Each structure stands twice: as structure tokens, then as C-alpha cells.
Amino acid sequence: MKAPIKLKVKPIRNGTVIDHITANRALSVLKILDLPNEKNTVTVAMNVSSSQMGSKDIVKIEGRELNPKEVDKIALIAPYATINIIRDYELVEKGKVHLLDKIKGVLKCPNPNCITNTDEPMNTKFFVIAKEPVSLRCYYCERIMEESEIEAQF
Ligand SMILES: Nc1ncnc2c1ncn2[C@@H]1O[C@H](COP(=O)(O)OP(=O)(O)OP(=O)(O)O)[C@@H](O)[C@H]1O
Ligand SMILES: [Mg+2]
Ligand SMILES: [Zn+2]
Incomplete structure (x- = not known):
């Protein structure tokens, strides 16, 4: 039997994983964050299957944490997004964006x-x-x- 194909992406040491982005909105999220640039490594996954959402996008950014204004903008186009903060390879904080009234x-x-x-x-x-x-x-x-x-x- 063949071994299953496993695609391995290098983990982030310090940075942010924006998960549960509405499918096909990852590029808008990058635009909000002025990415790509010359210093942050960015991994983008689009239209991946999700048990909760059917399909979703994910953006992983090495060396960057988001400010509240950026998070508020992301909420406008990806109201279910999860912001995961990674420090020293550990997930230290998980939060949801909030689209206020x-x-x-x-x-x-x-x-x-x-x-x-x-x-x-x-x-x-x-x-x-x-x-x-x-x-x-x-x-x-x-x-x-x-x-x-x-x-x-x-
Ligand atoms: N060191 C890391 N480098 C890159 N990505 C990471 C790292 N740690 C966690 N992640 C990613 O962060 C996201 C959240 O991780 P978590 O372990 O909480 O997954 P989960 O249980 O599926 O979360 P959720 O309940 O929010 O769906 C996942 O997409 C995971 O792949
Ligand atoms: Mg999950
Ligand atoms: Zn007006």
C-alpha cells in the first residue's frame, strides 16, 4: 500500500495564523495587512476543506502580530476568522474577530x-x-x- 501524501509546511516560530477566513478572501486579507513585503514569510492556503465552514482560507505570517485596527478590518470581509498568535512555536493566544454593529x-x-x-x-x-x-x-x-x-x- 502506498503511503498517503502529506504536504508539510514549515511551522511558524513567531507570528500569526489567521484561520477560518471566508473562502477566497485570503488575498483581501493580505491587502489589509500590506502583504507580501520583503521581510515576512507568508503561507496562504485557499479553498481548503473545513468541517465547520465547508471551505475556507488560511494565512500564516512569520514575524508579525496584528494590531486591533487590522483585526477590525479583517472582520469586515472575514467575519468568522480566528486569530492565532504563535510564540516560540507555541499557540499562546486564540481569538475571534468581531464585526460590531x-x-x-x-x-x-x-x-x-x-x-x-x-x-x-x-x-x-x-x-x-x-x-x-x-x-x-x-x-x-x-x-x-x-x-x-x-x-x-x-
Ligand atoms: N507553530 C505553528 N506554525 C504554523 N501554524 C500553526 C502553528 N501552531 C498552530 N498553527 C495553526 O494554527 C491554527 C490553529 O491551531 P489549533 O491547534 O488551535 O487548531 P484547531 O484545533 O483546528 O483550531 P480551531 O479550533 O480554531 O479550528 C491551525 O490552522 C494550525 O495549523
Ligand atoms: Mg480547526
Ligand atoms: Zn456619508
């Missing part, structure tokens, strides 16, 4: 006439009106923002 200050309103786009500096605020795919409504001008417009800002 309101998104403050992360995105620009696409309506040029919106009060948030005038000279007066002002934070944006959107209500999350649908989660998968995500759809937002500007608190100020009620402009609806769809996923493609959100991704275009990353």
Missing part, C-alpha cells in the same frame, strides 16, 4: 457630499446592516456601502 473611523464614506468628507475633520460612522456579504449605511448621509466598495479602500 457600528464601524467608526475605519472607512471613508464614498459620498463626496457627505458631511464626513468636508474640510472640517470628522470621524466616519457606519451601521452594519448585513454581515455576509457585509453592507454598511453611513450614519450621516445614509449612503449604502457594499463589500466591493469597502475592499477598494483596503
